[in-house]
Amino acid sequence: MINFNYETKFRLRDEDQISTWILNTISSENHKLEEINYVFCDDEYLHKLNVEFLNHDTLTDIISFDYSIGKIIQGDIFISIERVEDNAKDFNVSFDDELHRVIVHGVLHYCGYKDKSEADAKLMREKETFYLNQLVSN
Incomplete structure (x- = not known):
């Protein structure tokens, strides 16, 4: 089950399409889905989590808790959503492309x-791009 929760005014345009894409990604990686809860929020909300749970006093676009x-x-x-908007501008990509990249990043x-080493980050980026192309082609 995939749940989408909103702590901001933002709303996904097509939850069903995104859910199917996420399920296909998980299946392609030979995993099975139990449950993912997506929470779309603002910088303040995510910053509080970053400080409280990870001891990081920085802004970030995504935090995932893996169970x-x-x-x-x-x-x-x-x-x-604020970080995604800013990153989309910084990377000169559309908001939707950056949002989808972040959505699949958590799943990956x-x-x-992983994405801590240069080699791991390169592979992660390749996988993100591969699955972004799957969404576009559907």
Whole structure:
């Protein structure tokens, strides 16, 4: 089950399409979905979580809490819409493209991909791009 929760005025335009895309991504990575809760929020909301749970006093676009066991995916993904908007401008991409990249980024973490090293970050980016293209082609 995929749940979309909103702590800001933002709303996804097509929750069903995004849910199907996420499910297909998880399946393509040979994992199974238990539950993912997406929470779309603002910078202030996500900053509080970042400080409280991760001891990071910085703004970020996404925080994910992974409760997966083996190949069964479960977790909470918090996304700051304000950070996504700013990053889209900084990276010269559309808001939707950046939002989708962040959405799939959290899922890929749950599937075991990391992004701390340069090599891991490169692979993560390749996977993000691959799955973004899957969304566009549907």
